[in-house]
Each structure stands twice: as structure tokens, then as C-alpha cells.
Amino acid sequence: xxxxxxxxxxxxxxxxxxxxxxxxxxxxxxxxxxxxxxxxxxxxxxxxxxxxxxxxxxxxxxxxxxxxxxxxxxxxxxxxxxxxxxxxxxxxxxxxxxxxxxxxxxxxxxxxxxxxxxxxxxxxxxxxxxxxxxxxxxxxxxxxxxxxxxxxxxxxxxxxxxxxxxxxxxxxxxxxxxxxxxxxxxxxxxxxxxxxxxxxxxxxxxxxxxxxxxxxxxxxxxxxxxxxxxxxxxxxxxxxxxxxxxxxxxxxxxxxxxxxxxxxxxxxxxxxxxxxxxxxxxxxxxxxxxxxxxxxxxx
Amino acid sequence: xxxxxxxxxxxxxxxxxxxxxxxxxxxxxxxxxxxxxxxxxxxxxxxxxxxxxxxxxxxxxxxxxxxxxxxxxxxxxxxxxxxxxxxxxxxxxxxxxxxxxxxxxxxxxxxxxxxxxxxxxxxxxxxxxxxxxxxxxxxxxxxxxxxxxxxxxxxxxxxxxx
Numbered sequence: 001x002x003x004x005x006x007x008x009x010x011x012x013x014x015x016x017x018x019x020x021x022x023x024x025x026x027x028x029x030x031x032x033x034x035x036x037x038x039x040x041x042x043x044x045x046x047x048x049x050x051x052x053x054x055x056x057x058x059x060x061x062x063x064x065x066x067x068x069x070x071x072x073x074x075x076x077x078x079x080x081x082x083x084x085x086x087x088x089x090x091x092x093x094x095x096x097x098x099x100x101x102x103x104x105x106x107x108x109x110x111x112x113x114x115x116x117x118x119x120x121x122x123x124x125x126x127x128x129x130x131x132x133x134x135x136x137x138x139x140x141x142x143x144x145x146x147x148x149x150x151x152x153x154x155x156x157x158x159x160x161x162x163x164x165x166x167x168x169x170x171x172x173x174x175x176x177x178x179x180x181x182x183x184x185x186x187x188x189x190x191x192x193x194x195x196x197x198x199x200x201x202x203x204x205x206x207x208x209x210x211x212x213x214x215x216x217x218x219x220x221x222x223x224x225x226x227x228x229x230x231x232x233x234x235x236x237x238x239x240x241x242x243x244x245x246x247x248x249x250x251x252x253x254x255x256x257x258x259x260x261x262x263x264x265x266x267x268x269x270x271x272x273x274x275x276x277x278x279x280x281x282x283x284x285x286x287x288x289x290x291x292x293x294x295x296x297x298x299x
Numbered sequence: 300x301x302x303x304x305x306x307x308x309x310x311x312x313x314x315x316x317x318x319x320x321x322x323x324x325x326x327x328x329x330x331x332x333x334x335x336x337x338x339x340x341x342x343x344x345x346x347x348x349x350x351x352x353x354x355x356x357x358x359x360x361x362x363x364x365x366x367x368x369x370x371x372x373x374x375x376x377x378x379x380x381x382x383x384x385x386x387x388x389x390x391x392x393x394x395x396x397x398x399x400x401x402x403x404x405x406x407x408x409x410x411x412x413x414x415x416x417x418x419x420x421x422x423x424x425x426x427x428x429x430x431x432x433x434x435x436x437x438x439x440x441x442x443x444x445x446x447x448x449x450x451x452x453x454x455x456x457x458x459x460x461x
Contacts, residue, residue, distance in 0.1 A: 022454045025307035032315065032446065039439045046435040054432065175435060 004145030013144070013152020017127075018159040024130070026220065027160060030123025034164040035171075037119055041111045042172045045104055049180065067182045074103035083107065087262050088250075096267030102183040102191045104176065106265070109195035113202060113261045120203040121227040123161055124210035127153040128294060129223035132215075137299045150294045154211050154287065161203050169196050198264035201275070205257040205282035206231060212290030215297065234258070257282045309401050309455050312447070316398030319443060323391035330384045333371060340364045375430075386423060393419070401451075403461065410459035413451045420444025 021027030049070055056066035073079065075098055084094045087110060097106040128150065131137045140149055173192045176182065183191075210227045217223045235258055242249050253259030263275035344360040374380060393416045400409025424440040451459060 022450070023306040023308045025311035028308040028311045028450070032443075035442055035446075036439070039435075039442065043435050043439060050434055171438060175438065179433070179435075 002147060004147060005151075006144065006148050009144045009148040010152045010155060013140075013149055014155030014159060017153050017156025018163075021156065021160045024126060026123065026126040026224075030119070030160065031164045031167075033119050033122055034161075035168055037115055038112060038168040039171065041115065042108050042175075044111070045107055046176065046180070049104060049182075053180065063181060070182060071103070075099045079103075083110070086110070089262055093262070093266060093268075097265060100267065101194070102176075102187050104180075104182065105172075105188070105191040105195060108172065109191075109198060109265060110262070112195070112199055113264070116199050116202050117206050117231050117258060118228065120161060120206040121210050121231050122224070123164070124157050124207045125214060125224040125227045126220040127157055127211045127214040129214040129217045130220040132297075132299060133218040133220065135299070141299065146295045146299075147291060150211070150215070150291050151287075154208060154290075157207050157211070158204070161207060162200060165196065165199055165203070194265060197276075198261075201264055201279040202257065202261050204279055205286060208283045208286035208290060212286050212293065215290045215294040305402070305404055306455065306458060308450070309404070309458055312450060312455070313398040313401040315443070316394045316401065320391045320394035320398065323387045323394060326387040327384055327391070330380050330387065333367075333374070334377065334380045334384075336367045337364055337371065340367060389419070390416070390423075401455075401459070404458055406460050410451050410456070413447055413459075417444045417448035417451075420447070 022031070052070055052073075053063065053066045056069065057063070061069075080091070080094050080098055083089075083098060084091065087094070097103070097110070128137065137149065169192055173188055177185065177188050209230065210223070213227050213230065214220075214223045217226065234256055238249050238252055241247065250259070257279060260275045260278045263271050264279070266272045266275065340360065340363055344357065344364065347357055347360060371377070371380065374383065393412055397409055397412040397416055400407070400412055403409065421441060421444050424437050424444070427440075428434070428437040
């Protein structure tokens with residue numbers, strides 16, 4: 001499976017694939033969806049805060065007083081309980097996110113963690129399926145090994161997802177930092193790096209899962225449909241069983257990358273590193289399965 | 300690449316244009332409704348008075364009319380709504396025209412009209428932000444015009460030449 005691996009070829013295929021992604025419908029939809037959905041999630045939380053700041057200034061309060069009021073609301077027991085209910089995390093983790101980290105950014109990252117598996121799938125479903133269907137990969141096979149093509153496409157998709165994510169983070173952090181002026185530069189950067197790493201590590205297994213699915217089909221549409229079903233169906237099924245039986249299905253969620261997502265933002269460094277390692281484990285598993293199938297299939 | 304097969308991204312861009320164009324058309328209907336809502340509610344209120352409705356019902360209706368009138372004022376009054384309707388019609392036409400242009404890979408109908416949309420979209424959103432307050436929603440409004448300007452002048456530049 002690893003014979004003929006060539007790093008230079010992998011990097012070359014990856015960089016061409018990243019540039020080519022924008023020309024394909026999937027790539028364009030991916031960047032549009034990452035930015036649009038990310039900004040919409042941020043909009044949900046930032047706009048009410050802006051309203052509070054505007055109202056406070058109309059009432060003659062200073063920006064500092066408004067910031068204190070917002071912090072008091074964000075750190076209140078009601079908000080802590082709401083976040084605890086949504087994420088299912090314990091009190092200490094939620095208090096870390098809302099009281100030790102910039103609360104506004106923490107809730108944005110939490111919501112994006114719920115959204116990103118789906119958005120990532122839309123950006124990753126066509127790593128090989130379209131070219132298998134139109135027999136385009138046969139031309140590449142004259143120049144390099146299958147493994148290099150597969151890993152190069154995965155790397156290109158990762159480049160593309162990372163670039164979109166960085167753009168989204170820059171927009172949100174610049175806006176919160178320059179316009180709202182609620183948090184110190186250090187707090188913003190700390191939370192930004194943590195949020196970026198969490199979203200990046202969460203994207204990895206879904207990129208390779210969709211890469212595997214993409215190698216199974218010779219139709220991009222079939223690959224997209226199966227990717228979305230594979231990402232969404234287990235989550236919906238577990239939630240439905242949980243709601244109807246009230247059984248503790250946390251162990252079942254732990255068999256999916258989805259079950260580890262909130263640990264990626266944990267205040268405990270050991271828990272966070274474990275979650276990173278689990279995501280890398282899932283990534284490696286799906287990558288190897290996809291590569292194995294791609295190396296054996298008819299192209 | 301220029302005269303070749305249409306890239307999937309250009310088709311996707313055209314589809315997004317049609318979706319945005321559709322939202323602009325819906326926006327026109329929404330603004331027309333907003334323009335007429337206070338008088339429609341006023342008519343309903345008069346009907347309630349004629350029918351001898353309870354005072355509480357009439358007061359509730361008065362409060363709804365006041366809220367609706369405030370909504371009209373929030374978007375710049377009747378003048379603001381007329382400008383909004385004009386802009387929505389303009390954007391709907393430009394978006395749908397350039398969408399067809401992308402599908403046909405036309406230089407004028409696709410690239411030029413797409414550029415006009417991009418520039419007008421940026422001006423409209425920034426102008427709105429300057430006239431009211433710069434809020435986060437402006438970034439979302441700027442997203443597609445900026446993306447259009449970047450893509451049709453770089454990635455798809457050589458595809459829109461027919």
C-alpha cells in the first residue's frame with residue numbers, strides 16, 4: 001500500500017488540487033458554506049451583544065460599563081446552565097469556557113463544532129469520485145503512484161479547508177477585537193488559537209472519511225449523499241434513541257469523532273490532548289481504509 | 300481553458316446567483332408588505348371598532364400598528380423602503396442576468412454584469428452601514444459580492460470570454 005510513496009509528488013498533487021478545488025463546484029460551495037454558515041453563527045451571538053452596547057451608550061454608560069454588563073450576563077448561572085444542557089459537559093468545563101475564556105467566542109466555537117462535520121463533508125466529498133467517473137485519473141497514473149494521488153488529494157482538501165477556516169477566524173476575531181473591544185488581545189488570540197485547533201482537528205476525520213467514501217464511488221453526487229448520511233445518520237439515530245429511552249449512550253457517541261468534539265475545547269490540557277489524539281486516530285483509520293480501497297479499485 | 304467545457308465552479312456560482320436573485324425578489328414582496336402593513340392593520344382596527352370589539356383587543360391592535368410603524372421608521376421610513384425596493388429589483392435583475400451569463404460563459408453578460416453586481420453590492424452594503432451603524436450583518440452582506448469579484452476576475456477570468 002505504501003510502495004512508491006513520494007513526498008514531492010504528494011505535495012505537488014496537493015497544491016494543484018487545492019487550486020483546482022475552486023474551479024470545481026464542490027470547492028466553491030465549500031468556501032462559501034464555511035464562510036456563510038460561520039458568519040451566520042457568529043452573527044447570532046454578536047448582534048445581540050452589539051445591541052446591548054448600543055443601548056448602553058444611548059443610556060449614557062461607558063463602553064467599559066457595557067462590557068461589564070455583558071460579561072455579567074454571559075457568566076450568569078442561567079447561561080452556564082443553558083450551555084451545560086446543550087453540550088452535556090460538567091460544570092467545571094462550562095465555567096472554564098464562559099468565565100475563564102472570552103464567553104462570546106466560546107459559544108461561537110461551540111456552535112461551529114456542531115456545524116463543522118457537515119460543512120467539512122461538503123468540501124471533501126469529491127476528492128476522487130468525480131475523476132474516477134470521468135476516467136481523468138488515468139492520465140495522472142502515467143506519472144505517479146496511486147498512493148501519491150490519494151494522499152495528495154487528501155492533503156489538498158486539508159489545505160483548502162484550513163485556508164477557509166483561517167479566513168473565517170480572521171474575520172470573526174478582527175470584528176470582535178476591533179469593533180466590540182470587549183476582550184484583551186491576549187484573551188482573543190488564546191481563544192482564537194484554541195477554537196481554530198478544535199475546528200481543524202474535528203475536520204480531519206471527516207475529510208478522510210469523505211475521502212474514503214469518495215474512493216468507493218464513481219459519481220460525485222453519490223459520494224456527497226453517502227458522506228452526509230454517514231455523518232448525519234448516526235448522530236440523529238443516537239439522539240432519537242436517547243430522547244425516547246433516556247438511555248446513557250455516551251459510549252456509543254464515543255465510537256464517533258462527534259462524541260469527542262467538546263473535549264477539543266477542554267480547559268484540562270490532558271483531556272484536550274487526548275481528544276486531539278483520538279481525532280488523529282480516526283483520521284488515520286479512515287485514511288488507511290480509503291487508500292487501501294483506492295489502490296485496489298478499477299480506475 | 301477559455302472556450303472549453305464550463306467548470307463546475309462557474310455552474311455553482313450561477314446557481315448561487317439565482318438563489319440570491321430569488322431572495323431579492325422575495326425581499327421586494329417583503330418590503331411592499333411592510334410599506335402597506337400599517338394601513339392594512341389600521342383597516343382591521345376600524346373593522347374591530349365597527350364590530351364593537353372589546354377595548355383590550357383594540358388596544359392590542361393599536362400596539363401592533365405602533366410596532367409596525369416603528370419597523371417602517373427603522374428602515375428609513377417610506378423613502379428608505381422605496382430605495383430598498385429599487386435596490387432589490389436592480390440586484391435581482393443583475394444577479395439573474397449574470398447567472399445566465401456565467402452559464403453561457405459570456406464576457407459581457409457574465410463577467411461585466413457580475414463585476415457590476417460585485418461593485419454595487421459592496422457600495423450598497425457599506426453605504427447602508429455608514430447611514431445606520433456598522434454591524435456584523437454587513438460582513439455577511441459583503442461576503443458574496445466580494446467573493447464574486449475575486450472569482451470572476453481570477454479563477455474564472457479565462458472562462459468568461461465568449
